[in-house]
Amino acid sequence: MSTNIYDRLKELNIVLPPVPPQNVASYVMSVQTGNVVFVSGHIAKKDGAVWVGKLGDNITTEEGKAAARSIGIDLINTLHAHTGDLNKITRIVKLTGLVNSTQTFTEHHLVINGCSNLLNEVFGKVGVHARAAFGVAQIPLGSCVEIEMVVEVAASN
């Protein structure tokens, strides 16, 4: 396994999309304090549009897992924009995975594994994180999943 993250992304056939605007209306996609980066909640997208759906209703656990994986790529892209070099990331610290779910769906952990597994594949030991996953009533614009992260980066000198 390659230790350069960009080589690793190539090995996994992951192409980072063009970096989207990092300033949204009244907030930004990431803020750093000390060497800890708080990454905003990212919603799922498919073919450029919001990936709409509610787990337990009109979207399967496997589809939700794929949506979570696609969010993972967007989160990595935000970290690429933030750090300028993904190799500066020293630890994915914490991931919070929100699943747009009915009051009876109980496989949120399997859905969020789509993102957790990706982070492990791309970052190796650095990608092993603490996590919370749960079901929410709804997500902005009807997205099926939303994920936020806390990430540690190398101290800049």
Add this chain to the structure above:
Amino acid sequence: MSTNIYDRLKELNIVLPPVPPQNVASYVMSVQTGNVVFVSGHIAKKDGAVWVGKLGDNITTEEGKAAARSIGIDLINTLHAHTGDLNKITRIVKLTGLVNSTQTFTEHHLVINGCSNLLNEVFGKVGVHARAAFGVAQIPLGSCVEIEMVVEVAASN
């Protein structure tokens, strides 16, 4: 735009209410580690009572946005109590906005803008934060919105 936060609050005609008790039953309104302050979830209040309602049901997006703005003032008040001087705040790092919403309401981001916009107005560039917003099944006492924050303050010497 004024750089003294208290002058800026005056320019915006924002009057901080008397500081409420910072110790609630078994927890407190804020805890600092290093120079990062974790601020407890604040629920919405109107005329001293809990601002009850569920977005998508009995309260509009505009009303929810006003509730989020009022929480923003309470959050600033808690930071005033915590720091003793709001000018010591060096960055609003992260805001998590919970909207008491039906399973079909999808404008949580517009609701939470009420708080995000206020933080931008009051703190300028220091107020630009990372954010997550989503809909929850319910909030303590039926409040329509609940918001928590992570804030960076100047190192005390």
Add this chain to the structure above:
Amino acid sequence: MSTNIYDRLKELNIVLPPVPPQNVASYVMSVQTGNVVFVSGHIAKKDGAVWVGKLGDNITTEEGKAAARSIGIDLINTLHAHTGDLNKITRIVKLTGLVNSTQTFTEHHLVINGCSNLLNEVFGKVGVHARAAFGVAQIPLGSCVEIEMVVEVAASN
């Protein structure tokens, strides 16, 4: 009140269970950055099985509070595994309490007090934390409560 946390646990007749595996599928139970530990969301268990239920439906506030207290013991156990010595904990910084609740249940704060009170009993002033509590649509495996924490530990030299 004892200042040694293990003596204090004995005084409270709290027996930490055998430490469960700290590596779950694609994530871990805790990750430290600097001297701050992010603890993964812990679900409620009873007699070794998931403590299933939805507040406002088939489980009472008192039962939910007991479930939150039992999660508190599991969280302390995770911190014991993480630190090797609970006396190294210098502050419980923040607790996020997720209650599996109907759209009408509004006593999430009373449920989560089960965990907050325990942390106060065990850690004294060190256990006084910031907090957010709210109701979610569902929790993995149907658990009635899920709690995550941010904890400060003494700098290792």
